[in-house]
Amino acid sequence: MPARREQLNRDRVLAAAVALADAEGADAVSMRGLAQRLGVVPMALYKHVANKDELLDGMIDAVVLEIEAPVDGLDWRSAVRRRILSARTVLLRHPWARRAMESKTTPTPIVLAYMDSTIGIFLGGGLSVDLTHHVMHALGSRIYGFTQELYDTTPAIEIPPEVAQFMAMQFPNIVAVVTSSPHDPGSVVGPGCDDQFEFEFTLDLFLDGVERLHHKGWHS
Known part of the structure; x- marks a missing residue:
C-alpha cells in the first residue's frame, strides 16, 4: 500500500515557506516554488493563503x-x-x-x-x-x-592607505570611534x-x- 501523503494545511504551507526563506531568502519564495517544495500544484496553496502578501504575513506571524x-x-x-x-x-x-x-x-x-x-x-x-x-x-x-x-552593514573592503589618511584628516572623530574596539569578523553590524x-x-x-x-x- 502506498504511503499516505501528509495533508496540506495552512501551518504546513507557512512552515515550508519559512524554511524556503531561511535557505534562500524571502525573494525566493513564490507560490510556484513553494508548491514544488510541497509536491502540490500551485492552485492547492490558494485554499490556505489568498496571495503572496497573505503568505508573507503568515510567515511573519510564524516567526x-x-x-x-x-x-x-x-x-x-x-x-x-x-x-x-x-x-x-x-x-x-x-x-x-x-x-x-x-x-x-x-x-x-x-x-x-x-x-x-x-x-x-x-x-x-x-x-x-x-x-x-x-x-x-x-x-x-x-x-x-x-x-x-x-x-554601513556592507562587508568591509580594503581601503588604500592614501584614502585612509584622507579620512583620518577630514573625519578624525568618526575614524577614532569606528577603529576603537576589536571587531568580530562574523558580524553583520557595521564594519565588524x-x-x-x-x-x-x-x-x-x-x-x-x-x-x-x-x-x-x-x-x-
Whole structure:
C-alpha cells in the first residue's frame, strides 16, 4: 500500500515557506516554488493563503510566535530584557524576517498581540500609560529584536592607505570611534562590530533610563 501523503494545511504551507526563506531568502519564495517544495500544484496553496502578501504575513506571524512568551515571576525590567533578547535570537534564526517586517505597514493580529503583551509587562510593572507610550516609541524595532544601525552593514573592503589618511584628516572623530574596539569578523553590524554586545548595550542603556524615569514618577 502506498504511503499516505501528509495533508496540506495552512501551518504546513507557512512552515515550508519559512524554511524556503531561511535557505534562500524571502525573494525566493513564490507560490510556484513553494508548491514544488510541497509536491502540490500551485492552485492547492490558494485554499490556505489568498496571495503572496497573505503568505508573507503568515510567515511573519510564524516567526513572531517563536518568541518566548512573557515569563511570570520576573520584575518588569528583567522580563522585557529577556523577551526582547528572545526576539533577537528568533530574528537571527530567520534573517529575512527583518526586511519583511519593515516592508509591512499594517500589523497582523498576531503581531499586535505580541506588542500588546510586551506593553503589558511595562504596565504590570507599575509604569504609567504615559511613560509606556513614550517607551514604545523609543524602543521602535528593538521590540522585535533588531535595530537600524548607524554604520554601513556592507562587508568591509580594503581601503588604500592614501584614502585612509584622507579620512583620518577630514573625519578624525568618526575614524577614532569606528577603529576603537576589536571587531568580530562574523558580524553583520557595521564594519565588524560585535552585534550581540552592541544590541545588549543599547537595550540595557535604554532600560536603565526607563527605570530612572519610572522611579522619579515621570510624566509628559
